[in-house]
Amino acid sequence: MPYQEILSAIPTPVVICSHQKKRLLFVNTPAATLFKKLTNTKRGVSYSDIKIILHDFSPREDSGQVNSFETRQPVRGKKAFLWLEVITSTVMQDNEIFTVLLINDISARKTKEQQMVQSLEQERSLHEMKSNFISMASHEFKTPLTAISSTVDLLETKLQMDNLLDQFYRHNISKISSEIFKLNTMLDEMLTLSTIVSNNIEVSKQAVAVEQVIHDIKYQYFSERKDDRVLQVAVTGTPRKIYADKNQLSKIFTNLVGNAFKYSSENPAVKLQYQKSRLLIKITDTGIGIPEKDLPYLFNSFYRGSNVASIEGTGLGLSIVKDFVERNNGTIFVESQEHRGTTFTIIFKYPQETPA
């Protein structure tokens, strides 16, 4: 059976040509149909049509070499185009090099691919918009919030100066203040959770002195309290740095110490124990404790203990804490007894000493 008959039976477009003599040797029916579609005429396929498809692609001349490429070809006279996948190989015969081309019309696949890329891009930009919106909103909300809280401070100061600050005003002013700061905490938690959910959290680890972070958050968030309570900090062992994200460590401790203040009425304590191979951080309060049945679910988003009904919160704090601890290769666990108090323990291993 002559090779032409075999190749004609192949449903994929096949072309054989010689670049040396600039001539076509063979074009099967599917190839002829494809080129009619491309040239938008009824004339037969010419060598120049093939040259256009190959444009600057020059097939390797060593025999048996297989190459493939994708090309976008305009349909003459129309605003359409076809995506073609071209597979070439060369055959040497009687000192003439022949190029065999297998051409696939991959337009449908390409269109789908492009649609997918487009919708992925769309989704990405929507995601970014959402994340930007939450970040923008939580930042923008703080501006009026700050103005409100300062105005409350102003009213309180003026009332005090005019000797009008009685129990009634004091009580209600402090109520406004505490609600403002609750709203602020919620905004911060929402922002943090949105960055975690969108997985935009970048962990930038460095050598961190944990006692410095504790000192910073104590000064920034837990000093000058209205109820005069203070955070007690104790350090044992020789301080060593750990390898972690400072910003995330700060959020972890701010949240746990904040909880310790929120759910107790005495002074909470942070104990840093620098042991031989690890740092143990214990955050302890002597407050209402956590019922045993709640302990397994404590770190789940939006889960709150069954005994916190009257104390406000979003149920997001501890899930953020756990996520951050684990991102920094630490472990966290909780021990608690109702009406006795709660201790959260975080363990960080020291960075491996690189052997000299």
Place this chain on the structure above:
Amino acid sequence: MNRTILLIEDKPSLLDTLKSLLELHQYRVIVAANGAEGVAQARLNQPDLVISDIYMPVLNGYELLELFKQDDALRKIPVIMLTAKTEIEEIDLALEKGADGYVTKPFVFKNLHAVIQKILNKGTEEM
């Protein structure tokens, strides 16, 4: 003698309230609505302390700090930054650029006042 505080904040409502609060606490207060105005006011009035927002049009808080540190007449004036950003890096950046203190928004005035007093008293001790 009353100490002079230059207050730089682009939100008029907050600027107004903070000005009143500081005045009730016996400070002389000069205001500016952005960093550029703030630098001009600082050169003109030589305040004892500057309290500045970070995110402002025209000249932001970081740029303000840079200008202050390059200017012989302004370099020694302490600056407290007010920022809604609670991220540690933001605060680190402000301190790195020479801020003497920071308070995150929203704040309790008592806390801001404590920072003001700490910085102003430190200045007196050194003199």
